[in-house]
Amino acid sequence: MFEKILVVEDLDVNKNGIKTALDELHIEEVESISYCDEAFLKIKNAFLKGEPYHLIISDLSFENDGTPQQLKSGDELIEKIRTEFPDLKIIVFSVEDKPYRIQNLYKNLKIQGYVWKGRNGLKELKEAIHLVATSNKFYISPDLKNAIHPQKAIEITDSDIFLITKLSEGLLQEAISEKLKEKGITPSSVSAVEKRLKFLKEHFNANNPAHLVAIAKDFGLI
Numbered sequence: 001m002f003e004k005i006l007v008v009e010d011l012d013v014n015k016n017g018i019k020t021a022l023d024e025l026h027i028e029e030v031e032s033i034s035y036c037d038e039a040f041l042k043i044k045n046a047f048l049k050g051e052p053y054h055l056i057i058s059d060l061s062f063e064n065d066g067t068p069q070q071l072k073s074g075d076e077l078i079e080k081i082r083t084e085f086p087d088l089k090i091i092v093f094s095v096e097d098k099p100y101r102i103q104n105l106y107k108n109l110k111i112q113g114y115v116w117k118g119r120n121g122l123k124e125l126k127e128a129i130h131l132v133a134t135s136n137k138f139y140i141s142p143d144l145k146n147a148i149h150p151q152k153a154i155e156i157t158d159s160d161i162f163l164i165t166k167l168s169e170g171l172l173q174e175a176i177s178e179k180l181k182e183k184g185i186t187p188s189s190v191s192a193v194e195k196r197l198k199f200l201k202e203h204f205n206a207n208n209p210a211h212l213v214a215i216a217k218d219f220g221l222i
Helices: 010-022 037-049 074-084 100-109 121-134 141-147 158-168 172-184 190-203 207-219
Strands: 004-008 031-033 055-058 089-094 113-116
Touching: 004 010, 004 037, 010 031, 010 121, 010 141, 031 037, 037 055, 037 074, 055 074, 074 089, 074 100, 089 121, 100 113, 113 121, 113 141, 158 172, 158 190, 158 207, 172 190, 190 207
Parallel strands: 004 031, 004 055, 055 089, 089 113
Antiparallel strands: none
């Protein structure tokens, strides 16, 4: 079992719940921090002192209280951790349930577990910690398993990125179709652009094209 864990969470009620769950697992040393920048500094300092954390439990969303932060989300923190500490084990504990965001954390940032803050969140968090500590298996809350199921996962292609980028520049579907043709990207018809935009809006739960662009920017796609 892990002996030293850092919890990155900004809400006291969630910190207390996580602390209780970790106490039940008899974790010897648990620290918590409310800001992603400070969390990364703690991780780095602990490593330099030869007293590294064995596991990071992080939320994804953090309230903006006016404190300047370079790392504004759990995704950004995890990406930063992976650049310097690729083997550090990470479990996400979040209310986020968007498939693409979970897929990115699982496939690209190589987290070890994803626990949904649902009704059984703390119970599942303990299960995740035990699984990650005793195996190389990935843990995901049962209600979210479809998010990483091969048949449910989709690949965001370069043409999708190009399409959303042109959308962000204010181009209409007809103009985007022409740009795709210029690049030699197929399919490039107006109807194909319309269908792919509809699919992307549904996949990202976007209300309209502007919302789709905003979500893509949040994910760092454009």
